[in-house]
Amino acid sequence: MxxxxxxxxxxxxxxxxxxxxxxxxxxxxxxxxxxxxxxxxxxxxxxADAEATRARELAGGFVDRQTTPALVVYERTSGITDADRQRVATDAARFAEVPGVVGPVPPPIPSEDGQALQVVVPVDDAEGERIGTVVEELRDITSGDRDGLTVNVAGPAGLLADLIEVFSxxxxxxxxxxxxxxxxxxxxxxxxxxxxxxxxxxxxxxxxxxxxxxxxxxxxxxxxxxxxxxxxxxxxxxxxxxxxxxxxxxxxxxxxxxxxxxxxxxxxxxxxxxxxxxxxxxxxxxxxxxxxxxxxxxxxxxxxxxxxxxxxxxxxxxxxxxxxxxxxxxxxxxxxxxxxxxxDPRTENGIWRRVAGFVARRARRVWLVTALVLAAFAVGLTQLGATTLGQTDLFTQRTDSVAGQQAMARHYPAGTGSPATIFTSRQTAGQVAEVARGVPGVAAVRPVNGKRTGPPDPDAPPRVVDGRVQLEATLADPPDSDGAERTIRDLRAAVHQVPGSDSVVGGFTAINVDTADASRRDQNVIIPVVLVVIAIILALLLRAILTPVLLIATVLLSFAATLGLCALLFKYIFGFPGVDASFPLFAFVFLVALGIDYNIFLMSRVREESVRRGSRAGVLAGLAVTGGVITSAGIVLAATFSALAVLPLVVLVELGVAVALGVLIDTVVVRSLLVPALAYDIGPTIWWPGRLSRINGEREARDAR
The missing domain is CATH 1.20.1640.10 (Multidrug efflux transporter AcrB transmembrane domain)
Structure with a gap:
């Protein structure tokens, strides 16, 4: 070259x-x-070690094929008619012919108020992502004019189909x-x-x-x-x-x-x-x-x-x-x-030259005020309710599975169609069933027999596999609600106390419970590791210890302020019921990792300028020369993450809003005011214990004389 x-x-x-x-x-x-x-x-x-995982493995022995239920709900508020029952029977026969449906389809389950019928359609788990296609065929079968009879396809399979449509x-x-x-x-x-x-x-x-x-x-x-x-x-x-x-x-x-x-x-x-x-x-x-x-x-x-x-x-x-x-x-x-x-590129943008001058004149006041403002925003964290978002809260719009879930809640015990599964020893099955019925939030308990083709029969003999039997516990609350999760925790605590039962509780709600518990564990483990990794990278790049500590502290303050503001926005502006259990960890990883980026861009240039000009002059030069480009970069990143709002999924909308807001706070407040003012106020000591701290300290001492 x-x-x-x-x-x-x-x-x-x-x-x-x-x-x-x-x-x-x-x-x-x-x-x-x-x-x-x-x-x-x-x-x-x-x-892999979750109780719901063990339950899922045990369930494989009780069925020829693992299935995910699609719950087809028929509703007529004036009462189900004979013509409606005939339509439902015809639909059920057509459901059984759909590729991917494990037949025969059980008879419809009437509601006690006579206003709804529910058909449980078992869909083969081996279909994987094709479950969405199977559900679409079920919805095509039930579409058309029903003379006032509303039909929705819900349940775990219906929810998965709606998620697949969103992600497509x-x-x-x-x-x-x-x-x-x-x-x-x-x-x-x-x-x-x-x-x-x-x-x-x-x-x-x-x-x-x-x-x-x-x-x-x-x-x-x-x-x-x-x-x-x-x-x-x-x-x-x-x-x-x-x-x-x-x-x-x-x-x-x-x-x-x-x-x-x-x-x-x-x-x-x-x-x-x-x-x-x-x-x-x-x-x-x-x-x-x-x-x-x-x-x-x-x-x-x-x-x-x-x-x-x-x-x-x-x-x-x-x-x-x-x-x-x-x-x-x-x-x-x-x-x-x-x-x-x-x-000199610093003269090309008068705005950032003036910002640098402002920081130089009022450095201590600037970093104190900005730190206090961010701390005040962080108080909003008290409004951040971490939960597992229910099916009706998962989407920003009303999907077919959401409408079906709401219809089931109106006419059935809300957990019908997605029961908790209990696997226990044959000898203790009766005692475990009795204990389970006594748990608040459990509407009914029945053993699983070999056929499972008729209506629920509490007196049916249970099927025994390797000395274990399976019980199904219908929950009173919707399977993805906080109430259902509390019931699962209580149910596990109760059945685990039965001597010799070796009981395992699984099902749709148990999966959510175990996932939420693992998410909380992940926050306690991963967040400290990420901070250590970032500190090591900053120390190697800037050849200092004090600077990385201060930069991480400012980013953590920015993260807390962002989550505090998000909590208020989600609750009072967007009307979201809370945030998913995984949200704090994802928000932390992206906000801290991406937020530290802008401090890296700034402080690496500040160090470069400090070698030539001295620490305080280097801070001002670095701020002036990087101000425009870093602010533009922050706006780009905030705008791209806000594009997640086009997907009608609350989890991604919340993450997009949090990252966008956090990046703007990092670029406009933290990187433009807080970090430069703090570095300027501290002076050469900011590079402690590196050699630059001593050299610039001696240089500023000579200049002062």
């Missing part, structure tokens, strides 16, 4: 671009096929919305008809590379992909990728003022920006990989999927994007082409 005319570097850049375009052509089709290898069955994400929008709707958001922001930031194409093309290349890697690994069962991880991967790659691109482009533009040839400018810009970008990406990758310590398989799924996305983004942004910029030269910035004039 020599040659005074620059043809060598240009040819090298062209080769890199062409190589990546070949990769993109091969990987591009996979960007729309991730849904093929995604799984969204909540039972698949259970901890990720490959299309979410990707398009994310692309449009990034495009608009890049146009506003660069005000160039050319330059915006480079970051967007690079982000698209990053996503294509990540998609093919995730698809291949998920298809080979090396990693697990679910709809939640799939959606987060999309916004994470485009958001983080655009952030890294903004930082590199800004540094390249700055160096074009100092170098004649674009290659020389890029070489200097790459050396200056790459360590911060690599440290930032490494922080996010290692933080996400900490999710592998999770007991919940869905959390573990997000870890490698997100890490692969960030790793692919780093690779593309540090190779493909620089090559594009070298080929584009100064014309890429048209009509605002940078000239070689030795201009």
């Amino acid at each position: 020599s040659g005074r005319d620059g043809r060598g570097p240009a040819l090298a850049a062209l080769a890199v671009v062409l190589g990546w375009l070949v990769v993109g052509a091969l990987a591009g089709p996979y960007a729309g096929r991730l849904g093929e290898v995604a799984t969204n069955d909540n039972a698949a994400f259970l901890p 929008a990720i490959d299309g709707t979410l990707l398009i919305v994310t692309l449009c958001v990034v495009l608009v922001i890049l146009l506003v930031v660069y005000r160039s008809p050319i330059l915006w194409t480079f970051p967007l093309l690079s982000a698209g290349m990053s996503f294509a590379l990540a998609a093919v890697l995730v698809h291949r690994l998920a298809d080979a069962d090396v990693i697990t992909l679910n709809g939640q991880a799939q959606g987060i991967l999309t916004v994470l790659v485009f958001g983080a990728g655009t952030d890294y691109a903004l930082l590199l482009v800004a540094r390249h533009r700055e160096e074009l003022h100092r170098h004649e040839r674009p290659w020389d400018a890029m070489r200097t810009a790459w050396k200056g920006a790459a360590p911060a970008i690599i440290a930032s990406g490494g922080t996010v990758i290692l933080s996400l990989l900490c999710l592998l310590l999770s007991n919940v398989n869905s959390n573990r799924a997000l870890g490698p999927v997100g890490a692969i996305g960030i790793a692919a983004t780093l690779l593309v942004m540090l190779t493909f994007l620089p090559a594009l910029l070298v080929l584009g030269g100064r014309w890429a910035f048209w009509p605002r082409r940078p000239r070689r004039d030795q201009a």
Whole structure:
């Protein structure tokens, strides 16, 4: 890559671009096929040692095939008619003929008030994601004019079908919305008809590379992909990728003022920006990989999927994007082409020069006031109710499964169709059943016989498998409600006390209970590990101990303030009943890992400037020169995560709002005011115990004399 005319570097850049375009052509089709290898069955994400997992394994011995029930609810408030019963019987016969339905379909169950009929349709678990297709066929059978008879398909299978429909929008709707958001922001930031194409093309290349890697690994069962991880991967790659691109482009533009040839400018810009970008990406990758310590398989799924996305983004942004910029030269910035004039980039944006001056004049007051304001926002954490969102609260709109669940709650014991399952020894089955009936919240208990083709019969002889029998406990509350979860905990406590029973309680509600318990355990284990990982990376990058401690403290304060504000927004503006048990951990990983990114971008430049100018002058120079690009990066990331709101799922809407709000707080308040003011007030000691602390301390002492 020599040659005074620059043809060598240009040819090298062209080769890199062409190589990546070949990769993109091969990987591009996979960007729309991730849904093929995604799984969204909540039972698949259970901890291996959970009681509900053991119950699921035992259940396999009592049936020829594992099934997931679809509950078809027929409702007429004026009372079910004979014509209605005939329609239901006809539908049930057609249900049994649907591929994937395990027949025969049991007879309909009438409600005590005579206003509803319920048909339990067992769907083969081996269908996997095709359960959604089976449910759609059931809904097609029950569609059409029913002369005032309303029909809904609910239950675990109906819920899974609605989730699959939501996640199917990720490959299309979410990707398009994310692309449009990034495009608009890049146009506003660069005000160039050319330059915006480079970051967007690079982000698209990053996503294509990540998609093919995730698809291949998920298809080979090396990693697990679910709809939640799939959606987060999309916004994470485009958001983080655009952030890294903004930082590199800004540094390249700055160096074009100092170098004649674009290659020389890029070489200097790459050396200056790459360590911060690599440290930032490494922080996010290692933080996400900490999710592998999770007991919940869905959390573990997000870890490698997100890490692969960030790793692919780093690779593309540090190779493909620089090559594009070298080929584009100064014309890429048209009509605002940078000239070689030795201009100081700090003078190009008077806003950030004035912000730096404001911080210098009132440093202590600034960091004290901002810290107090963030602490006040954090008080809202008292309103953050962590729970397992029920089926009727899971979606932002009323789906068919939600309507069916509400209809069942009006006419049946709410747990009908999704009973708790109890596996116990044959000798203690009667005693366990009696104890279970005495648990508040249990509406009925019956043994499971061999046929299971007729209406429930409490006197039917139980089927015995390996000395165990299975009991079904119908819950009084909806199976995904807080009340049902309390009942499961009470039921387990009661039956476990029966001597010699070796009882195991499982079922749909038990899965939610065990998942929530594992989520709380994960928070206590993973959050401290993430903090230690981030502290080590910051210490290595900044060659100090005090700075990483202070930066982590500011990000934790920002995280608490964000969750406090979110709690108020979710409760009083959005009307959400609470947050899912996994929300605090996901919010922490993304907000802390991504929030520390902006401090890395700032403080790595501050350290660079401090070596030349001194600590306090370096703080002001670093703030002035990075203010615009970091704020733009924060807006991009916030906007891309807010795109999750297009998916009608409360969990993803809450996560998108939290990350967007947290990133804005980090960039506008923490990185622009709190951190610079704190670093300026502390002075050279900020680099303790590194050599820079001593050198700059002596320099400022000499200047003071």
